Each structure stands twice: as C-alpha cells, then as structure tokens.
Amino acid sequence: MVAGGNPPIPSFPDGVKVLHDCPDATVDVCFVHGLTGDRESTWTADGQSAPWPKTLLPSKLDKVRILTYGYDAYIVRKGVASSNRLIDHATNLLNDLTTDRVCCNAPFRPIVFVAHSLGGLVCKEAILLSRNHPEPHLRSIFDCIRGVIFMGTPHKGAWMADWAKISVSALGLAKTVNKSLLEILQTNNQALERIQLDFWSMIRERQKAGQPPEVTCFFEELPLPGIGxxxxxxxxxxxxxxxxxxxxxxxxxxxxASAEENGFKRLLGELVRWVLQVGKEN
Known part of the structure; x- marks a missing residue:
C-alpha cells in the first residue's frame, strides 16, 4: 500500500516477454500488438487462458523462440493516457528487442515479426530506425529481419480516431487522449505517408537485390458490431x-482458439515457409 491507503497503480506489461524458449532456436518470432491491446490479451481468444503463440505455435514450428512485445497503446483511458509518439514506441521496441537478443547470446539470429493494427506501424518505424542507426548493435535487427506479417495494419490510414470516440461515448468514462497516436491514424496523415514511402522503398531495394524481408498482409473480412x-x-x-x-x-x-481454424493455418503457412527458408541459409 502507498501513502493515503490507495493501492499502487499496476505497471503496464511493456517490453519483451518470452512465450516459448528454445535453447537451439534458429529463428525468433516476435509478436507486436495493436491499438488498445497488450502483449498477451491481444493474442488470447475468448475462453482461453493463454495466448495462442504460446499454446498452439510451438508444436508447429521447430527451433523457434517465440516472443511478444508490449507497449502502451491505449490512446484513450480512464486517468492518464500515454503521451508516447509512434517513434517513441518504435525506439523502445528496437532497444528492448536488441537487449533481449544480446542477453540471450543471439544478437544475429534471424527474426520475423507478426504485427497487428498499430503494431505494424511501430514495426515499420523500428525497422527503419534500425536500418539507419549509427550504433552497430541496433542495426542488427535490420540485418537479421527475414519477414513481416502485417495483420490489419492501416498502411494507408484508418478511421480509428472515430472508433476511439465511439468507445469513449459508449463507456461514458472521463478519459484522456493520446492525440499524437490518434493523428497518425487519420487518413492522409503526412507522417504515416512518410513511413509508408520509406519502408516500401527499402523493401523494393532489398527484393531487387534478392534479399529479405518477405512481406505478407492479412486483412479483416467482418465489421466490428456497431462500428464497421x-x-x-x-x-x-x-x-x-x-x-x-x-x-x-x-x-x-x-x-x-484452435489450430484447426483456417486463419491460424493461413498464418502458420507463411511462418513455416519463412522458417524453412532460414534453414536453407544455414
């Protein structure tokens, strides 16, 4: 208890968490959640007690270490919203992930990202930061990346700002807003356009040279009830x-919730293909 009898505010589950360790891993797969998510609940189906990258994925992929990354993506919250900008989250991802890999004595292990929603923008910015970083150890993420799976990432903007307002109205709570994240999610945002142009220019350069990363985009078929x-x-x-x-x-x-779900099979197919490609490199 703290002074005044109020319980301490729980810390947000940020940073890298290992969901499945593998001493002889040849690939790291890192999951990055999206807007209003966190590093475990985003990937946990209703009725399940643990995220599927922990329960379903390890038995399907050999010699893979599975990580999940958390950052404060609550653009609206009761109390105080994080004021971190997209570049702040990307910088933290780059530093935290690099530190984790160095501590595991695997700074040059190939890595694949699976990113949902806003997490895809954070990943793109982190990769660009790594590519141009003056510190060699922070450039290692760019050098080691083999693929990125984007899941519902708004590459060209989205109307998530309106979605957030609907959520606030529906809950009827007094909240503060992280305006910098709201603004970048608006269609035609210049910062979003800059990230998009820089990232895909980099991807095209690498692919022309026959180099990774691979890219796959998943998109949603169904609307959110009452929102679209x-x-x-x-x-x-x-x-x-x-x-x-x-x-x-x-x-x-x-x-x-199950390895039999077709969405899981589709995503797994991409991961298996990329992991096999890494195996051929060794």
Whole structure:
C-alpha cells in the first residue's frame, strides 16, 4: 500500500516477454500488438487462458523462440493516457528487442515479426530506425529481419480516431487522449505517408537485390458490431505483395482458439515457409 491507503497503480506489461524458449532456436518470432491491446490479451481468444503463440505455435514450428512485445497503446483511458509518439514506441521496441537478443547470446539470429493494427506501424518505424542507426548493435535487427506479417495494419490510414470516440461515448468514462497516436491514424496523415514511402522503398531495394524481408498482409473480412471495418482491405494490403483474408473482425482476426481454424493455418503457412527458408541459409 502507498501513502493515503490507495493501492499502487499496476505497471503496464511493456517490453519483451518470452512465450516459448528454445535453447537451439534458429529463428525468433516476435509478436507486436495493436491499438488498445497488450502483449498477451491481444493474442488470447475468448475462453482461453493463454495466448495462442504460446499454446498452439510451438508444436508447429521447430527451433523457434517465440516472443511478444508490449507497449502502451491505449490512446484513450480512464486517468492518464500515454503521451508516447509512434517513434517513441518504435525506439523502445528496437532497444528492448536488441537487449533481449544480446542477453540471450543471439544478437544475429534471424527474426520475423507478426504485427497487428498499430503494431505494424511501430514495426515499420523500428525497422527503419534500425536500418539507419549509427550504433552497430541496433542495426542488427535490420540485418537479421527475414519477414513481416502485417495483420490489419492501416498502411494507408484508418478511421480509428472515430472508433476511439465511439468507445469513449459508449463507456461514458472521463478519459484522456493520446492525440499524437490518434493523428497518425487519420487518413492522409503526412507522417504515416512518410513511413509508408520509406519502408516500401527499402523493401523494393532489398527484393531487387534478392534479399529479405518477405512481406505478407492479412486483412479483416467482418465489421466490428456497431462500428464497421476498422481497417479496409485497401488500407491493409499492398499491391504486389501477398494478401490473405481472415474471416473475422479487426479485434478477433488475431485470436485463434484452435489450430484447426483456417486463419491460424493461413498464418502458420507463411511462418513455416519463412522458417524453412532460414534453414536453407544455414
């Protein structure tokens, strides 16, 4: 207890958490949640007690270490919203992930990202920061990346700001707003456009040279009840890159309760393919 008898405010579950360790891993797979999510609940289906990357994935992938990353993505909350900007979250992801890999004596292990919603923008910014970083150890993420799976990521903007307002109104709570994150999620935001242009220019350069990373985009088929589709197919997909549908809404497209769900099988197929490619490199 703290002075005054009030319980301490729980810390937000941020940073890297290992969901499945593997001493002889050849690949790291890192999950990055999206808007209003966290590093475990985002990936946990209703009625399940643990995230599917922990319960379903390890038996399907050999020699893979599975990580999840958390950051404060609550753009609206009761009390005080985080004031961190997108670049702040990306910088933290880059530093935390690099530190984790150094501490595990695996700073140069190939890595794959699976990112939902806003998490895809955080990943893109972190990769760009790594590519141009003056510190060699922080450049290692860019050097080691083998693939990125974007799940409902608003590459071309989204109307999530309106979605947030609807949520606040529906809950009837007094909340504060992280305006910097709201603004970047508006369609035609210049910062979002800059990240988009820089990232895909980098991807094209690498692919012309026959180098990774691979890219796959998943998009939602169903609307959120009373709200609609949070990220449209046009915003979530990119011409010239593999695009795959998931029969779920924006929230549920990353919540798999069973390995028999077709969405899980589709995502697993991409991961298996990339892990096999890494195996051929060794």
């Amino acid at each position: 589709k949070v990220v449209t197919k046009e915003s979530a997909t990119l011409e010239g890159y593999n695009s795959i549908t998931i029969h779920a809404n924006h929230r549920d497209m990353v919540k798999f």
